[in-house]
Amino acid sequence: MLKLPGLIDPHVHMREPGGEHKEDWxxxxxxxxxxxxxxxxxxxxxxxxxxDAATFELTLAAAGGKAxxxxxxxxGAGADNAAExxxxxxRAAxxxxxxxxxxxxxxxxxxxxxxxxxxxxxxxxxxVVHAESRSMAATLLLAGLFDRPVHIAHISLREEIxxxxxxxxxxxxxxxxxxxxxxxxxxxxxxxxxxxxxEGQGGGGGRLEVRPRLNTPADRQALWDNLDCIDxxxxxxxxxxxxxxxxxxxxxGFPGLETAxxxxxxxxxxxxxxxxxxxxxxxxxxxxIFHLPEQPDTWIEIDPDAEWTIHAVDTFTRCGWTPYEGxxxxxxxxxxxxxxxxxxxxxxxxxxxxxxKNVRMMNEEC
Ligand code: DOR
Ligand code: ZN
Ligand code: ZN
Numbered sequence: 021m022l023k024l025p026g027l028i029d030p031h032v033h034m035r036e037p038g039g040e041h042k043e044d045w046x047x048x049x050x051x052x053x054x055x056x057x058x059x060x061x062x063x064x065x066x067x068x069x070x071x072d073a074a075t076f077e078l079t080l081a082a083a084g085g086k087a088x089x090x091x092x093x094x095x096g097a098g099a100d101n102a103a104e105x106x107x108x109x110x111r112a113a114x115x116x117x118x119x120x121x122x123x124x125x126x127x128x129x130x131x132x133x134x135x136x137x138x139x140x141x142x143x144x145x146x147x148v149v150h151a152e153s154r155s156m157a158a159t160l161l162l163a164g165l166f167d168r169p170v171h172i173a174h175i176s177l178r179e180e181i182x183x184x185x186x187x188x189x190x191x192x193x194x195x196x197x198x199x200x201x202x203x204x205x206x207x208x209x210x211x212x213x214x215x216x217x218x219e220g221q222g223g224g225g226g227r228l229e230v231r232p233r234l235n236t237p238a239d240r241q242a243l244w245d246n247l248d249c250i251d252x253x254x255x256x257x258x259x260x261x262x263x264x265x266x267x268x269x270x271x272x273g274f275p276g277l278e279t280a281x282x283x284x285x286x287x288x289x290x291x292x293x294x295x296x297x298x299x300x301x302x303x304x305x306x307x308x309i310f311h312l313p314e315q316p317d318t319w320i321e322i323d324p325d326a327e328w329t330i331h332a333v334d335t336f337t338r339c340g341w342t343p344y345e346g347x348x349x350x351x352x353x354x355x356x357x358x359x360x361x362x363x364x365x366x367x368x369x370x371x372x373x374x375x376x377k378n379v380r381m382m383n384e385e386c
Contacts, residue, residue: 024299026058026358028306031115031148031173031197031254032277033123036082037066037075040363042260046373048277049143050336051257053364053371055277056320059087059312062111064096066125071098076108080378086368087360087376090315094148096126097265102136111328111380114146114171114310119155122231123258123271131158139167146310148173152232156180158340160187160194162273167358169193171309176202176241185249195309197252197301198243200280202235204287208344214380217243227265227343230234231272244292251309253301255280259339274339279330279344285322285351295324313379317360328350336369 028050035043043051052060062083064070069240070079070093079093092113095105105115112120118126128134141147148171151159156172160183163170175181175196187194206228228234235243243250258273265271284302287293306312356364363371 022295022322022324024056024295024320024322025303026315026356027056027058027302027319028312029057029255029257029277029283029302030061030252030306030310031278032060032062032257033065033259033273034062034083034279035066035259037078041338042261042264045083046088047336047338048257048259049086049088049091049376050279050369051275053356053358054336054353055279055367056281056322056356057277058089058315058320058356058358058363059246059317060091060277061310062091062093063364064094065118065122065126067099067124067213068095069124070127071096071097071101071126072104073108076112083378084377085159086364086372088371089376091376091380092161092380092381096161097128097133097137098126099128099130099133102109102140105137106140106142109142109145112145113380114148115141117149117151119149119151119159122150123273127366138162138168143168144311146171150231153177153179154290156353157183160184160192163187163192163194167193169309172196173252174202174244175250176200176235176239178239181242181246181249185246188249190295196249197254197282198250199254199256200283201230201274201278202232203240204283204354205234207345207347226270227341229265229270232273245299251301251305253280253284253298257337259337261291261339262341265341270354274343275335275339275341278335278337279342281322281353282328282330282351283344285324286349288324289350309345309384313382315359319356320353320357321355322351323354324345324351328352334367364366364368
């Protein structure tokens with residue numbers, strides 16, 4: 021049995037408001053605890069998206085009533101909300117900017133809008149950017165011109181990690197994260213009943229539709245080779261139901277909260293990672309980059325040798341599937357203690373809805 025700090029996931033999609041049939045703050049934070057995460061940062065591409073005071077309050081009210089683990093909520097960068105978002109910055113996880121097409125309407129194409137947000141958003145608060153390939157290069161230019169930190173979400177390509185290495189060498193304030201699914205490709209031989217699974221590896225299609233797309237072996241290898249430049253592991257937990265994923269227009273995204281740590285621990289067992297690699301990227305660095313408070317009396321217990329098989333039926337996420345169905349893994353979460361109270365034990369989430377705290381409001385409560 022090993023004790024680790026409660027893990028932090030800086031990139032999850034809770035789907036509430038507007039997508040509660042996929043996930044809500046209750047099921048999503050239960051999944052977080054089952055996966056060993058005691059603190060999650062929630063993305064703003066909900067329905068409606070979180071772009072102003074009214075939608076921010078709506079989301080925080082839902083989270084306040086339902087969350088079982090600690091959390092904070094991002095604001096989304098929109099076409100005309102740079103001033104309003106900046107005014108709410110102190111209470112937000114950070115600002116999320118979508119520079120490429122993905123799920124939801126928040127994409128910003130106009131570079132003058134990017135600049136407005138870089139000018140207004142406080143320099144000491146996090147900006148997280150969904151920017152792939154050349155938009156990522158443009159983001160690095162902005163980070164340099166505005167001399168401010170940016171965090172690049174879910175890097176997946178060799179060209180991206182090579183550019184980030186160069187940017188870091190030149191002193192740009194850039195950090196980045198990688199998802200488990202861009203390090204550990206979902207199993208290659210899907211059962212025949214999983215109709216679309218496996219089609220279009222690297223290109224998308226069916227259940228494997230995700231943004232950024234699943235990467236090629238060469239891109240994946242480049243991420244492993246440059247792991248020293250990757251600051252965080254982040255699940256990009258993006259639940260969509262099986263019916264949606266198997267429909268004619270599958271939305272992009274995978275659930276990830278309950279499979280991330282087992283996949284990472286399996287890599288430790290295989291000698292590809294160390295436990296310190298995980299603690300650095302799932303606790304120490306996220307705390308520093310996102311200015312997160314310590315969660316007192318909070319830890320997780322893991323059995324690093326437990327051998328088991330991933331099955332969606334055993335998960336707490338509402339979406340009802342996982343791209344890792346049937347994958348054997350080694351290492352499991354046995355117990356989670358959050359702020360002195362048991363929150364998860366042996367397959368049962370024991371933390372009640374509403375007991376999670378907004379870590380950006382803790383000072384106000386004291
Ligand atoms: O695959 C993805 N799904 N990538 C994203 O950037 C958004 C996410 C979602 O919200 O479903
Ligand atoms: Zn994204
Ligand atoms: Zn995302």
